[in-house]
Amino acid sequence: xxxxxxxxxxxxxxxxxxxxxxxxxxxxxxxxxxxxxxxxxxxxxxxxxxxxxxxxxxxxxxxxxxxxxxxxxxxxxxxxxxxxxxxxxxxxxxxxxxxxxxxxxxxxxxxxxxxxxxxxxxxxxxxxxxxxxxxxxxxxxxxxxxxxxxxxxxxxxxxxxxxxxxxxxxxxxxxxxxxxxxxxxxxxxxxxxxxxxxxxxxxxxxxxxxxxxxxxxxxxxxxxxxxxxxxxxxxxxxxxxxxxxxxxxxxxxxxxxxxxxxxxxxxxxxxxxxxxxxxxxxxxxxxxxxxxxxxxxxxxxxxxxxxxxxxxxxxxxxxxxxxxxxxxxxxxxxxxxxxxxxxxxxxxxxxxxxxxxxx
Amino acid sequence: xxxxxxxxxxxxxxxxxxxxxxxxxxxxxxxxxxxxxxxxxxxxxxxxxxxxxxxxxxxxxxxxxxxxxxxxxxxxxxxxxxxxxxxxxxxxxxxxxxxxxxxxxxxxxxxxxxxxxxxxxxxxxxxxxxxxxxxxxxxxxxxxxxxxxxxxxxxxxxxxxxxxxxxxxxxxxxxxxxxxxxxxxxxxxxxxxxxxxxxxxxxxxxxxxxxxxxxxxxxxxxxxxxxxxxxxxxxxxxxxxxxxxxxxxxxxxxxxxxxxxxxxxxxxxxxxxxxxxxxxxxxxxxxxxxxxxxxxxxxxxxxxxxxxxxxxxxxxxxxxxxxxxxxxxxxxxxxxxxxxxxxxxxxxxxxxxxxxxxx
Numbered sequence: 001x002x003x004x005x006x007x008x009x010x011x012x013x014x015x016x017x018x019x020x021x022x023x024x025x026x027x028x029x030x031x032x033x034x035x036x037x038x039x040x041x042x043x044x045x046x047x048x049x050x051x052x053x054x055x056x057x058x059x060x061x062x063x064x065x066x067x068x069x070x071x072x073x074x075x076x077x078x079x080x081x082x083x084x085x086x087x088x089x090x091x092x093x094x095x096x097x098x099x100x101x102x103x104x105x106x107x108x109x110x111x112x113x114x115x116x117x118x119x120x121x122x123x124x125x126x127x128x129x130x131x132x133x134x135x136x137x138x139x140x141x142x143x144x145x146x147x148x149x150x151x152x153x154x155x156x157x158x159x160x161x162x163x164x165x166x167x168x169x170x171x172x173x174x175x176x177x178x179x180x181x182x183x184x185x186x187x188x189x190x191x192x193x194x195x196x197x198x199x200x201x202x203x204x205x206x207x208x209x210x211x212x213x214x215x216x217x218x219x220x221x222x223x224x225x226x227x228x229x230x231x232x233x234x235x236x237x238x239x240x241x242x243x244x245x246x247x248x249x250x251x252x253x254x255x256x257x258x259x260x261x262x263x264x265x266x267x268x269x270x271x272x273x274x275x276x277x278x279x280x281x282x283x284x285x286x287x288x289x290x291x292x293x294x295x296x297x298x299x300x301x302x303x304x305x306x307x308x309x310x311x312x313x314x315x316x317x318x319x320x321x322x323x324x325x326x327x328x329x330x331x332x333x334x335x336x337x338x339x340x341x342x343x344x345x346x347x348x349x350x351x352x353x354x355x356x357x358x359x
Numbered sequence: 360x361x362x363x364x365x366x367x368x369x370x371x372x373x374x375x376x377x378x379x380x381x382x383x384x385x386x387x388x389x390x391x392x393x394x395x396x397x398x399x400x401x402x403x404x405x406x407x408x409x410x411x412x413x414x415x416x417x418x419x420x421x422x423x424x425x426x427x428x429x430x431x432x433x434x435x436x437x438x439x440x441x442x443x444x445x446x447x448x449x450x451x452x453x454x455x456x457x458x459x460x461x462x463x464x465x466x467x468x469x470x471x472x473x474x475x476x477x478x479x480x481x482x483x484x485x486x487x488x489x490x491x492x493x494x495x496x497x498x499x500x501x502x503x504x505x506x507x508x509x510x511x512x513x514x515x516x517x518x519x520x521x522x523x524x525x526x527x528x529x530x531x532x533x534x535x536x537x538x539x540x541x542x543x544x545x546x547x548x549x550x551x552x553x554x555x556x557x558x559x560x561x562x563x564x565x566x567x568x569x570x571x572x573x574x575x576x577x578x579x580x581x582x583x584x585x586x587x588x589x590x591x592x593x594x595x596x597x598x599x600x601x602x603x604x605x606x607x608x609x610x611x612x613x614x615x616x617x618x619x620x621x622x623x624x625x626x627x628x629x630x631x632x633x634x635x636x637x638x639x640x641x642x643x644x645x646x647x648x649x650x651x652x653x654x655x656x657x658x659x660x661x662x663x664x665x666x667x668x669x670x671x672x673x674x675x676x677x678x679x680x681x682x683x684x685x686x687x688x689x690x691x692x693x694x695x696x697x698x699x700x701x702x703x704x705x706x707x708x709x710x711x712x713x714x715x716x717x718x
Contacts, residue, residue: 128607188589188591188592188614191612191615192579192615192618195609195615195619198606198608198609199579199606200559200576202606203566206566206567206568206569207562207567208565208567209565214562217562220551220554221555224548229548229551230547232547246561247554247561249487249639249642249643250553250554250557250558255547259551280607284608
């Protein structure tokens with residue numbers, strides 16, 4: 001009995017977007033793990049992070065996922081340590097679903113897909129996708145799969161924003177919400193980081209010969225918020241030094257080389273147009289505070305990491321206060337880690353007991 | 360008796376640079392305030408911040424400063440509230456000197472100057488200028504002006520790094536050092552911000568039609584560290600909204616408009632090549648810790664601002680510890696302000712007593 005799927009595709013003939021536009025011939029790439037119960041109520045939906053994918057757990061190959069940007073980082077599912085038989089999210093018990101965002105570049109319809117009207121790729125002309133559109137597309141997928149209600153919806157990073165908004169859209173459909181290293185709004189520093197990246201991607205249209213490097217630089221700007229800078233200073237290895245003179249007077253220190261390397265790896269596995277699409281969705285995320293009161297029958301777990309400089313713990317504490325004010329049953333846990341925002345990818349042992357005790 | 364100069368120029372036929380290269384026909388643009396005593400020992404040297412200038416106090420006009428990028432921000436000296444007769448740095452008592460950095464764009468030899476060999480502007484081929492070169496050029500200027508010893512050397516922001524290094528180069532020449540919102544080394548976050556900006560400026564070489572915008576974006580990246588983001592969120596005005604659609608899906612919030620406006624104003628008064636030159640110097644700043652012990656006869660004042668996210672107070676406290684370990688007589692003051700790094704430009708009243716009591 002096979003309980004882990006390769007990438008499957010779900011088809012939506014026409015999706016009315018939050019912007020008022022419509023998107024035709026929409027495909028949603030997804031994976032499932034475990035078996036849906038006959039009553040259809042043992043499912044868990046997991047939203048991925050900004051540049052994550054539906055390739056959640058287990059092994060994946062470029063051959064099985066043709067036509068998408070690829071490097072070795074994609075060969076192991078991003079939450080393999082969390083999701084599987086007898087793991088933190090136990091696929092012997094739960095039917096787990098994870099889907100690539102519309103606007104993404106891992107198989108769901110996005111800027112690099114063909115516009116059925118022009119028969120050319122949308123590229124930067126892809127319509128504005130809001131997080132709400134992504135959430136709606138995933139609800140349609142769950143309906144299609146026969147999921148009657150969700151035991152839990154889980155999201156780390158911007159996936160947590162979507163998990164939260166999903167609950168406000170379908171409050172009676174969800175029992176539990178887990179928000180990890182995430183929040184409830186866009187902070188000013190995120191707004192500015194997103195703007196910088198969007199501006200760089202916009203300038204890539206002006207490029208003569210170096211288009212890909214703009215995406216690399218955008219990634220570097222974001223990446224500094226995913227890691228602990230203190231650790232970076234200590235760990236960046238001298239071996240990783242660049243010896244070309246791409247930027248004269250720079251790239252002398254191992255920290256600079258580390259960041260350049262992060263950017264260069266990223267352009268192998270993402271596209272500027274998809275990156276721009278998802279950042280746009282994030283920049284326009286705006287949850288009305290009243291809608292949080294709709295969560296009052298949803299048991300909620302909020303997890304922060306003390307060294308996170310992408311979604312700061314202060315924001316999670318604010319979020320918890322808002323939940324409590326709305327009479328939502330809420331558990332808050334702060335994890336002590338030196339790994340920063342990316343802790344949820346790197347340190348399953350810190351999350352294990354907290355999540356297991358909750359679901 | 361005129362005690363405030365307009366821009367003067369000091370000529371150095373050949374400057375041997377720290378890199379081993381030489382720079383010919385070097386000019387240093389400077390201003391002086393007050394009168395040098397007969398004994399030549401009442402002088403104060405002030406190093407400016409990254410995009411500051413020698414136009415320290417009083418009024419300046421474009422006509423009196425031909426050939427340099429200009430906007431109205433330059434019409435009032437950047438430290439007019441601090442420097443003048445009966446002001447915090449009292450020009451009735453002191454002879455104050457401020458010079459534009461070599462590599463800058465306000466009259467000192469820099470990337471936009473003509474290379475005497477090719478008779479064309481250096482632009483991005485200007486040699487690597489280290490902060491040490493700038494300090495040496497200013498010592499030559501002081502010698503030329505007849506300054507026998509300095510009552511004090513003062514620097515805010517990266518000017519503080521130069522003030523510090525100047526003291527290690529000429530320890531018996533200086534009585535007092537004032538380091539404001541500065542430090543003693545390059546922090547990892549500064550290193551990464553500088554790298555991002557340098558990369559953007561490097562990409563401007565790839566531009567088809569939008570060269571100036573790269574500098575604007577670089578400034579936006581830096582500017583977010585100069586202000587208090589909390590205040591930005593509160594104060595950014597709705598009126599400042601952009602209504603063009605330069606970046607689709609962005610520039611909707613007043614905070615984004617504010618940042619774009621900061622970038623756009625900056626390109627009027629700076630050049631990409633000079634910006635790149637000075638950031639390079641900063642990125643390569645590397646003071647040997649042993650040299651700090653040379654300050655043991657220099658009375659030192661270190662001032663930090665609690666909301667500073669460019670030079671964090673933690674760094675100033677570390678700096679103070681190092682000074683104390685080296686037996687340097689040190690006073691440390693932390694200012695409480697909501698204005699962040701730019702407090703030293705905006706809030707003279709917070710600095711007044713601290714500086715007056717010290718000098």
